[in-house]
Amino acid sequence: MLRPTPKLILFFIAAVLLFSSTINAQSGSGKIVFAEDSGRLLLINADGTGQTILTPGGSVLDDNPVYSPDGSKIAFNRNIGFKTDIYVMNADGTNVVALTTATPQLDFSINMHPSWSPDGSKIVFSSNRNGQRKSEIWVMNANGTGLVQLTANIQLGTDGGGPIFSGDGGPAWSPDGSRIVFNSTRDGLADTELYVMNADGSNQTRLTDNIADDRNPTWSPDSQRIAFDLNGTSNIGLNIINRDGSNLVNVVHDGFNPSWSPDGGRFVFVALDPNNDFKPAVYTINIDGTNKTKLTNNFSSSRAPSWAPASSAPISTFTISGVVKDGNGTPISGAKLDMFATFNSTTQTDNNGAYSFTGLPAGNYRIDISKAGFGFNPSSITINNLSTNQTVNFTAFVAFSISGTVTGIGASDILVNLTGTVNRTVFTNNGQYSFGLLPAGGNYTVFITSKFFNVTPSSVTFNNLSANQVANFDLVIAKYTISGTITRLGTPKQGITVQLDDTTGFTPPSTVTDANGHYSFTNVSAGRTYIVRPIGANYVFSPQTHDFSALDGDKIADFIALSANHLLFTQATRTVAEGIGTIQVTVARGGNAAGVGPITVDYTTEDGTAKAGEDYTAVSGTLSFPEGTFQRTITIPITEDLLRESTEQFSIKLMNPTGEVDLANPSTTLISITDNEPVLVTEPDTDRAITVNSVTRVAAPFTLITQPNFSVDTRTRISLFVEQVQFTPTFPAIVITAVDAQQNQFQLPLEAVIGFSRFPFAEFVVRLPENLSSGDLFVTVTVNGSPSNVGRISVKP
Secondary structure, three states: OOOOOOHHHHHHHHHHHHHHHHHHHHOOOOEEEEEEEOOOOOEOOOOOOOOOOOOOOOOEEEEEEOOOOOOOOEEEEEEEEEEEEEEEEEOOOOOOEEOOOOOOOOOOEEEEEEEEEOOEEEEEEOOOOOOOEEEEEEEOOOOOOOOOOOOOOOOEEEEEEEEEEEEEEOOOOOOOOOOEEEEOOOOOOOOOEEEEEEOOOOOOOEOOOOOOEEEEEOOOOOOEEEEEEEOOOOOOOEEEOOOOOOOOOEEEEEEEEEEEEOOOOEEEEEEEEEOOEEEEEEEEEOOOOOEEEOOOOOOEEEEEEEEEOOOOOOOOOOOEEEEOOOOOEEEEOOOEEEEEEEOOOEEEOOOOOEEEEEOOOOOEEEEEEEEEOOOOOEEEEEEOEEEEEEOOOEEEEEEEEEEEEEEOOOOOOOOEEEEOOEEEEEEOOOEEEEEEEEEOOOOOOEEOOOOOOEEEEEEEEHHHHEEEOOOOOOEEEEEEEEEEEEEEEOOEEOOOEEEEOOOOOOOOOEEEEOOEEEEEEEEEEOOOOOOEEEOOOOOEEEOOOOOOOOOOOOOOOEEEEEOOOOOEEOEEEEEEEOOOOEEEEEEEOOOOOOOOOOEEEEEEEEEOOOOOOOOOOOOEEEEEEEEOOOOEEEEEEHHHHHOOOOOOOEEEEEEEEEEEOOOOOOOEEEEEEEEEEEOOEEEEOOOOEEEEOOOOOOOOOOOEEEEEEEEOEEOOOEEEEOOOOOOOOOOEEEEEEEOOOOOEEOOEEEEEEEEOOOOOOEEEEEEEOOOOOOOEEEEEEEOOEEEEEEEEEEOOO
């Protein structure tokens, strides 16, 4: 057996040291993409600098990001509602495109855990597209086309929901392109093991065999080893095995979701952070378990990190730094600087007054500075669109505070004012207030102004401030007066009870109006809600109440007393026909009709388009309502004429009520008079009557003979259409006269009258006489002595 010479051993040790040195030099390079519970995807440099948000998260949850082999794109899965699909985007977060679509028949459609082929042409992933309870490995082209199924689940049992299947997930494509590793429960639902298969899905072979769950496999850059996380044995955490499943090595016990660095010397993984409520954070570690380094300290838990290819340039970062000194140039140590940005940070100045925030990506930043006993100029700085290193210095000055206690306000907060060298305002908190960072040597006055309190003292002044000062105030609730006057018909109303309700539910205090109708409530506490409400058995009031919310001064609340009794017409409008003779309108008395004595009211008619003496007879007078009487009527004669008119209107109104009563709406009634003369319907804007042959329904001109034979009579019957025909219990007297072209006048025999409930006209059927000469025939319809307009009818030979 050959043994290595000392020279060879020395060379081997040197090579190992050189390899180790190379790993350590390169392992901090590049960048890492990872996901958060917030649903965001983020980038960070491998040294922990430059943390940047790629996707916004929120209602959209992104997870399992992985770089394409050339570093130009990132594939990931996105959950929206009840569906999860594979997406791809540019490495800077732009141009997000969906590669898979949800399976419609599934309540929960899941496509997740993408992994690129080494040439970037394909993506392998897990999907339940074959069934709600399945998870199988599929491959597709990088543009989402060419779906091919690589694994098939097997049934392991049955429950109330149906068959129970094994699940395959977490696929990862080997860098040499030949193999795909994945985790599977095909050996039992409580036994997740690692399997490997050819890239086409053939030769599926089990790699691990233990009682633990083996998940999240990832290949070493040389395709010779597989890292994964293991749960449930002594090797819990991050582990490595050879590609054939041999030589299990535990790297770290508290790690999961591993990803190899491009040089193979380190892992990025997730572990619980004991210094941040044990939230999962992103860490890096050497493959031998040394040099564990935390990269994130975020509010949301981190997961699923993936190292970018070596060709992917790191995130550009910058520094904001400076010094803090007083006005004499003396450094101020221990000043606290709080940076507010996408990720907040805090630091302090050192003994030289220096501070710095390093590793900042491009973005917007605000820095606030503070230290007890000092104020600063500026007190805060903002840098937008950081793209170069920035220097920001602060000047400190000695500062004091004015603070104190405000009593008498209970749980309320009240505004405290500061004027003088500095002007500020602040609200008390549990009765305490404070104005800090007031430059020494200044003059200041503290005071409280409130409409709800009387303040003692009214103000406190400090001149040449040289120490912290205290200014206390005592507040007493202010008192105000609520008063007013109640009138009835313009005269003060004595004896009306008025209540002041403070909405607390207790019996409200009350008072009574004096001879001047005046009332008053004094010493009313400020800040509360009050309702002023007058009460009277025979009255209503306008307004009904006066409401005051958060009383802040003396208030006037006047009321008008209106009688609870009222007079009004029972109808606001009436319509009558011209020939009706008379119309009666009713006046009603409402409210409490007992015990209020006699009531009277005047009435009179007033012309509108209808004129007294022409269309109606004017009336006026006084109605009396003895006690217990509720109604009176007014009779108005309506005049009938033979003039053709449109609808005309006049009104009758009530006025001058006497006794304990007021007018109510409607106190005026509008009466419309419609014309009762018949109207022969004509074509618009002409005198041509609208007529049809009553048998054939053909319009004019008419022949004298219609073919249908009415026994031996074939003379033509035509229909005239007449509006405003009133059918009383006795049939109206109807006469139809005609004048022909030779001025001969004669009557047309009326054979039928047809009424229509749906139409505003009646159909009159008349017979044309024999030997009627051709040309125009002028027709008039007279109903009960009232003639219609003249309509023209054409007759042809």
